[in-house]
Amino acid sequence: MEPIETTTARIPQHQPVEHEFAMRFTSMPRGARLARRLVSHRLDQWGHTYDSAANETLTLVAAELAANAVRHGRVRGRDFHLLLTISADTFRVEVTDTRTERVPPSSPQEPPGDADSGRGLLLFAGLATRWGSGPRLGAPGKTVWAELAPANAEG
Template sequence: MQFTSSPRGARLARRTAVRHLEQWGFPPSSDASCTVALLVAELAANAVRHGRVPGRDFLLSLVYEVRASQFRIEVSDACPDRPSADPVAPADEEESGRGLFLVDILANRWGSAPRTPVGKTVWAEYHASTTCVVET
């Protein structure tokens, strides 16, 4: 699916993912839907904020592998700069910078790859049976 490289496009990508999960049998209030929605939101927001190239949209691919009970989220943008494989949590007083840190916590695996002819794809995999408990 293709979305405009804007905050509105990122929100629409998240909402579209939630609708697809519901069609696959994961209600919006389920752990799987909430986690995948957050992963899509963070990757799409990063594509808009850090990967935006004027006049270019970003792409979202969402695949559910039934046998493995696994979701694969891919967000592609036109900027070739790939994220660090070891995201660091920002200081408590920082207002932003937690996106890939959250992805690192919630996804079973994630990474990035160059995209042909231009740009990159950042991907994350999440197993629906995985339970994530975040203590505060």
Template sequence: MNAEITLAGAEFVQRFSATRRGARLARHLAVHQLDTWGVPYGSGLSDDIAVIVSELAANAVLHGLVPGRDFELRLIALADTLRIEVSDALGERGPEVRHSRPGAESGFGLHLVGALATAWGVKDRGVGKTVWAELATAR
């Protein structure tokens, strides 16, 4: 089944507490929003987006934390692409793909994002930075 977003130009924006619970909630709300846009729960596209949101939100909570500041999730439905943006308040150097040690239990998140997304990157914003990823919606 080909899942396609039906509302090109639609946008979802939500702020979350910079906690593990906030990161988990971001993933849940993202797949819920996708379902309302025509991407069914459990579809390949929904699952890929859930992984990307999870990784970017976890990085915002773990590495972009500024005490007392939230992180923001933005989903933007374009004609044939979904753009995921996660913004945090820490304006320091953006995320880098690191080579993990064999047997390591962490450090693979951006490798997953790079493998699933058609493109990803980091951009500065007024306060902090935004890490973004894009996926083709037609498979």
């Protein structure tokens, strides 16, 4: 796992995007669940079957990012945006919310042993090849993203 980056750099243009899915979701638990289900469904349509390691890993990463957008990035009445892209050598999930002051720590820490939450960032950081966050382009907010190399996504 590479260290966190603080940019919202897109997949370089020399890597053509083969598949792209983008959608806005309500910043409620129902929106996060729907995001997770649609990511898994779209990956299946793109040839990464529901039971494949790529589908399971990317769906888990997308679910964690969406849940964090709802829990930590929610602004009443504002949606979050999810973008899933696949190129020849990169699977990428981005989630953008409208909260600017709550950004993920650059080094996720293990919560106390008896804590009920706080392990999700460690989980997806461990699965991702690279991840980071940065300001939302063109409006208030932030984007948190994770990239996986196809080899990492396949198990």
